[in-house]
Amino acid sequence: MAPSAPVVTRFAPSPTGFLHIGGARTALFNWLYARRFGGAMLLRIEDTDRERSTESAIAAILDGLSWLGLDWDGDVVYQFARAERHREVVETLLATGGAYRCYATPEELAEMREAARREGRPARYDGRWRDRDPSEAPAGAKPAIRLRAPQEGETVIEDAVQGRVVWQNKDLDDLVLLRSDGNPTYMLAVVVDDHDMGVTQVIRGDDHLTNAARQAQIYQALGWGVPRMAHVPLIHGPDGAKLSKRHGALGVDAYRELGYLPAALRNYLVRLGWSHGDQEMFSQDEMIAAFDLGQIGRSPARFDFAKLENLNGHYMRQSDDESLVEAIGRLLPTLGPARGLGPELTPALRGMLLRSMPGLKERAKTLVELLDSAYYLYAPSPLALDAKADSILDAAARARLGAVRALLAETAEWNAAALEAAIRAHAERTGLKLGQIAQPLRAAVTGRGTSPGLFEVMEILGRETSLARIDAQARTGDTAPMNAA
RNA sequence: GCUCCCAUCGUCUAGCGGUCUAGGACGUCGCCCUCUCACGGCGAAAACAGGGGUUCGAGUCCCCUUGGGAGCGCCA
Numbered sequence: 001m002a003p004s005a006p007v008v009t010r011f012a013p014s015p016t017g018f019l020h021i022g023g024a025r026t027a028l029f030n031w032l033y034a035r036r037f038g039g040a041m042l043l044r045i046e047d048t049d050r051e052r053s054t055e056s057a058i059a060a061i062l063d064g065l066s067w068l069g070l071d072w073d074g075d076v077v078y079q080f081a082r083a084e085r086h087r088e089v090v091e092t093l094l095a096t097g098g099a100y101r102c103y104a105t106p107e108e109l110a111e112m113r114e115a116a117r118r119e120g121r122p123a124r125y126d127g128r129w130r131d132r133d134p135s136e137a138p139a140g141a142k143p144a145i146r147l148r149a150p151q152e153g154e155t156v157i158e159d160a161v162q163g164r165v166v167w168q169n170k171d172l173d174d175l176v177l178l179r180s181d182g183n184p185t186y187m188l189a190v191v192v193d194d195h196d197m198g199v200t201q202v203i204r205g206d207d208h209l210t211n212a213a214r215q216a217q218i219y220q221a222l223g224w225g226v227p228r229m230a231h232v233p234l235i236h237g238p239d240g241a242k243l244s245k246r247h248g249a250l251g252v253d254a255y256r257e258l259g260y261l262p263a264a265l266r267n268y269l270v271r272l273g274w275s276h277g278d279q280e281m282f283s284q285d286e287m288i289a290a291f292d293l294g295q296i297g298r299s300p301a302r303f304d305f306a307k308l309e310n311l312n313g314h315y316m317r318q319s320d321d322e323s324l325v326e327a328i329g330r331l332l333p334t335l336g337p338a339r340g341l342g343p344e345l346t347p348a349l350r351g352m353l354l355r356s357m358p359g360l361k362e363r364a365k366t367l368v369e370l371l372d373s374a375y376y377l378y379a380p381s382p383l384a385l386d387a388k389a390d391s392i393l394d395a396a397a398r399a400r401l402g403a404v405r406a407l408l409a410e411t412a413e414w415n416a417a418a419l420e421a422a423i424r425a426h427a428e429r430t431g432l433k434l435g436q437i438a439q440p441l442r443a444a445v446t447g448r449g450t451s452p453g454l455f456e457v458m459e460i461l462g463r464e465t466s467l468a469r470i471d472a473q474a475r476t477g478d479t480a481p482m483n484a485a
Numbered sequence: 486g487c488u489c490c491c492a493u494c495g496u497c498u499a500g501c502g503g504u505c506u507a508g509g510a511c512g513u514c515g516c517c518c519u520c521u522c523a524c525g526g527c528g529a530a531a532a533c534a535g536g537g538g539u540u541c542g543a544g545u546c547c548c549c550u551u552g553g554g555a556g557c558g559c560c561a
Contacts, residue, residue: 048561052561233555304496
């Protein structure tokens with residue numbers, strides 16, 4: 001259903017850490033909904049917790065959104081900067097009787113909760129200052145300001161995802177709007193900011209569902225309209241438990257370093273909790289055209305790396321060679337050192353990578369795998385053999401290598417077609433299977449048991465390097481195979 | 486403990502009372518292709534949590550049980 005008024009959504013992370021995967025999906029949903037209906041997505045940083053908010057977290061969130069390709073409209077709103085306005089709103093509430101001063105001490109509050117729990121009652125503030133005369137206020141004590149919430153009737157949220165959710169007002173207590181130190185609480189700040197920013201549709205994690213009820217009461221006290229709500233189930237780890245750092249609660253920057261493409265992550269995320277019939281693959285435009293709140297599921301989804309990898313492989317195969325080489329280049333500062341590579345691609349390596357990319361990208365699921373599978377292009381000399389290559393190169397294989405070496409050296413044209421023709425002819429002559437010759441050659445030339453097509457590899461490596469590597473393995477007896485150091 | 490939410494293959498999901506002997510995707514397992522590994526193609530195993538209702542008819546609606554999850558701060 002298309003909203004009647006212009007749509008305004010917002011993504012409102014608190015900058016106490018990186019942009020995690022659940023936040024990324026929430027941002028994506030907000031972004032898609034705004035784009036779908038020609039509206040705007042605003043970005044608000046909820047930095048009212050001065051202790052835990054950091055500049056680096058803000059930077060990480062902004063970077064993460066940009067990397068994912070999610071842009072926001074207008075300037076970033078910083079919630080802390082709006083504290084004055086929040087206090088002003090509380091003043092009006094105090095004036096109309098919608099709020100009152102509460103002098104209960106933290107000790108009293110703790111006692112209240114403990115007693116409630118002991119007696120099996122819901123833990124809530126008992127309203128002891130709700131109707132007390134201000135003259136009874138302890139001298140010099142700074143009060144917190146609480147909402148005078150309705151005590152009868154019910155509070156209802158018509159949620160686009162969860163449906164109609166009802167709370168009995170007797171189960172909800174008088175929440176704090178302004179702390180005794182004069183700072184606004186989150187509950188108040190969200191309401192005022194969403195209202196002032198003209199937010200028409202709130203889309204957020206369903207850990208906020210119960211907050212929605214309390215916020216609705218604030219809206220009502222203020223005489224403001226409540227925005228439409230959509231509470232999206234959280235993402236769980238593979239074990240069904242809450243996402244932890246071990247399995248998926250990584251920052252989006254970590255996914256970047258793991259070698260995932262933004263397009264793949266977007267596609268994976270959009271299908272986590274949302275569906276459009278049987279469609280699995282979505283270009284950015286397709287997502288926007290198809291997205292709506294009604295197709296979001298109500299049950300939590302588990303994060304599955306295997307599916308993300310599959311999707312990533314798909315998007316890599318789809319990518320043009322040039323952009324994959326660029327993507328590897330951007331990852332080199334973090335991936336290079338461990339692989340004996342500098343922070344930048346040398347022109348020579350870049351060239352070989354580009355020529356090899358059609359064969360390479362077919363076989364890798366991530367950019368990291370892509371770089372590792374190209375090992376033979378940048379391997380230092382002497383080439384290290386992995387276990388598989390080592391086992392392929394037994395005495396018989398090395399002997400065959402010797403025979404093939406001379407024949408390869410004689411081929412006039414060093415290109416894939418000519419090399420293949422020469423080897424095939426040799427196989428036919430000797431009655432060997434192609435694999436009996438190709439596998440030892442592959443092991444000698446790449447140091448691995450698997451690689452892109454052998455003849456393309458040899459063409460790109462060039463005559464000199466290829467023959468040198470074959471020589472290193474063909475000579476038996478006096479030269480031991482080099483094992484990975 | 487209290488309040489609220491949820492429940493289809495291992496995983497993501499389609500299904501919005503009859504077209505469901507439940508469909509797709511990932512993963513898994515076979516086979517084909519093949520110089521290896523991938524890709525691709527073909528095929529297989531794999532689910533409506535349990536119990537009551539409602540209805541001519543229930544995966545689809547209602548209730549209970551069980552099992553998950555979230556929230557219960559002068560955190561956000």
